[in-house]
Amino acid sequence: MSDWTAGYVADIGYTYGYYKELNPLRIRLALLNAGIEPPKQSTACELGFGQGLSAAIHAAASDTQWFGNDFLPSQAAFAQSLAEAAGVPAEFTDESFAEFLARDDLPKFDFICLHGIWTWVSEENRQLIMAFIRKNLKVGGVVYVSYNTQVGWAQIMPLRRLMVQHTQRMGAPGEGTAQRIRQALQFADQVIKTNPLHATANAQVSPKLQELLSQDPHYLAHEYFNRDWQPMDFADMADYMAVSKLEYASSASYLDLIEAINLSPDQQTLLAQIGDVALRENTRDFCVDKKFRKDYWVRGARNLNPVQVIESLRAERVVMTKPRGVISLVLEGALGVADLAADVYDPILDFLADYQPHSLGEIEQALSSHEKIGLQEIVQAMFIFTHRGEIQAAQSDQATEKAQAACTRLNQHLMMRSQGSDEVYFLASPVTGGGIEVTRFQQLFLLAYQQGHTQAEALASLVWSILESQGEGVSKYGQILQTPEENLAELTERAQDFLRRDLPMFQGLKLI
Ligand SMILES: C[S@@+](CC[C@H](N)C(=O)[O-])C[C@H]1O[C@@H](n2cnc3c(N)ncnc32)[C@H](O)[C@@H]1O
Numbered sequence: 049m050s051d052w053t054a055g056y057v058a059d060i061g062y063t064y065g066y067y068k069e070l071n072p073l074r075i076r077l078a079l080l081n082a083g084i085e086p087p088k089q090s091t092a093c094e095l096g097f098g099q100g101l102s103a104a105i106h107a108a109a110s111d112t113q114w115f116g117n118d119f120l121p122s123q124a125a126f127a128q129s130l131a132e133a134a135g136v137p138a139e140f141t142d143e144s145f146a147e148f149l150a151r152d153d154l155p156k157f158d159f160i161c162l163h164g165i166w167t168w169v170s171e172e173n174r175q176l177i178m179a180f181i182r183k184n185l186k187v188g189g190v191v192y193v194s195y196n197t198q199v200g201w202a203q204i205m206p207l208r209r210l211m212v213q214h215t216q217r218m219g220a221p222g223e224g225t226a227q228r229i230r231q232a233l234q235f236a237d238q239v240i241k242t243n244p245l246h247a248t249a250n251a252q253v254s255p256k257l258q259e260l261l262s263q264d265p266h267y268l269a270h271e272y273f274n275r276d277w278q279p280m281d282f283a284d285m286a287d288y289m290a291v292s293k294l295e296y297a298s299s300a301s302y303l304d305l306i307e308a309i310n311l312s313p314d315q316q317t318l319l320a321q322i323g324d325v326a327l328r329e330n331t332r333d334f335c336v337d338k339k340f341r342k343d344y345w346v347r348g349a350r351n352l353n354p355v356q357v358i359e360s361l362r363a364e365r366v367v368m369t370k371p372r373g374v375i376s377l378v379l380e381g382a383l384g385v386a387d388l389a390a391d392v393y394d395p396i397l398d399f400l401a402d403y404q405p406h407s408l409g410e411i412e413q414a415l416s417s418h419e420k421i422g423l424q425e426i427v428q429a430m431f432i433f434t435h436r437g438e439i440q441a442a443q444s445d446q447a448t449e450k451a452q453a454a455c456t457r458l459n460q461h462l463m464m465r466s467q468g469s470d471e472v473y474f475l476a477s478p479v480t481g482g483g484i485e486v487t488r489f490q491q492l493f494l495l496a497y498q499q500g501h502t503q504a505e506a507l508a509s510l511v512w513s514i515l516e517s518q519g520e521g522v523s524k525y526g527q528i529l530q531t532p533e534e535n536l537a538e539l540t541e542r543a544q545d546f547l548r549r550d551l552p553m554f555q556g557l558k559l560i
Pocket residue numbers: 054056062063065095096097098099117118119120123143144145146162163164165168169173270271
């Protein structure tokens with residue numbers, strides 16, 4: 049492995065994920081809820097963007113100017129190809145954190161985000177990232193960072209070490225990372241089958257290995273097989289942030305903001321008595337066995353008074369981003385599964401089922417005859433459904449209009465790409481300023497619909513011709529359908545669902 053990797057796996061690309069937490073528009077609700085004025089967004093930066101799908105979608109779908117880096121050149125090239133397809137002036141480079149920090153021509157940023165980076169790189173790189181934030185974040189700016197927490201990973205750390213040691217000590221020279229990972233997993237499986245006492249004493253170990261055995265080696269390589277892998281607790285994180293004058297603003301996992309589904313009454317009382325933020329958050333993570341934290345931090349919080357908070361919340365706009373019919377009222381928190389009150393949440397969801405953006409104030413007014421629904425319940429609903437990706441923040445009509453052309457270009461590029469690949473299953477919405485989950489078949493149906501086909505049978509036969517030409521078939525219940533008739537019947541059924549259920553939403557979100 050060459051020097052520039054600093055122990056990072058570099059011979060295997062990462063997956064094509066999109067992360068809604070990296071959409072600057074989404075910060076607003078969490079900050080307002082914490083009584084902090086959200087920054088205006090004109091410049092943003094993603095550190096270690098992976099394949100760059102999130103960064104490229106955000107660059108296309110808003111007029112925020114995006115920058116970003118990832119030192120794997122093939123990934124930076126992919127990110128650049130998306131920005132080029134969208135026709136936006138985003139700057140995505142293959143510089144390392146050290147090189148990016150040394151740049152003197154970058155603007156100051158309103159938002160700096162890093163997802164899946166912090167606990168996967170060396171201490172030296174963490175220091176470089178902090179120096180970058182210190183140098184390049186505006187006063188009032190926000191940082192989003194996600195990381196593995198110590199409390200949630202404590203049991204699994206020795207298993208990871210064992211597997212990494214196997215790749216380092218037993219891998220043959222010239223063997224690729226994917227092959228080494230497969231062998232390390234087999235080795236760990238062999239060890240667990242001997243019933244080691246460590247696995248008996250730590251109940252999470254065996255189920256975790258079973259989970260790893262079923263996962264994509266590209267994901268596993270970046271997630272577990274780097275030299276550096278350092279879960280840490282919130283108090284450690286707060287110490288790093290304090291040096292850059294950042295203070296904790298809010299969890300970006302919106303479900304964390306609803307105590308009743310995560311903490312017992314005793315735990316809530318105990319936590320309420322802890323004045324120190326770091327100790328309180330650590331204790332909270334202990335209570336819920338938190339594995340992965342996603343947080344917003346702010347440099348110089350500008351506090352709002354309660355009247356300003358309410359007025360600002362009323363002005364926030366949201367839009368439904370999953371078909372109404374698939375949104376369930378069953379909610380899972382750390383305490384288990386709970387049923388949401390239908391008389392509160394159904395009217396809110398029904399109101400948003402036109403797939404048009406509405407302000408929270410508009411929802412409040414429209415539902416004012418419902419005794420149980422006030423602004424507080426509406427905000428709570430937003431936390432729940434935004435967390436699950438079923439509702440998202442919406443930008444202004446002017447911003448939507450401005451972003452439409454770039455989104456259309458990017459989506460066209462991604463949909464064309466989906467003819468030969470199922471890697472990317474998100475498209476850009478100028479309404480949300482971010483990504484919307486759209487499966488490969490939905491993308492292909494959208495392409496066919498754009499070409500003027502409006503009947504399920506026609507959509508199905510067009511998609512079938514694409515699959516057939518590549519020797520592919522539709523997978524149903526884990527089996528690939530064999531005959532053209534079976535494939536066409538299945539595709540027709542899916543096309544019917546698409547036309548009836550998905551298309552009205554995709555149109556509302558202005559994907560095409
Ligand atoms: C686990 S991946 C996460 C990628 C992306 N943020 C995501 O969540 O999809 C970590 C990324 O950090 C990048 N990376 C690691 N060390 C780096 C460094 N020193 N400079 C720049 N990028 C680095 C890797 O290339 C990889 O794409």
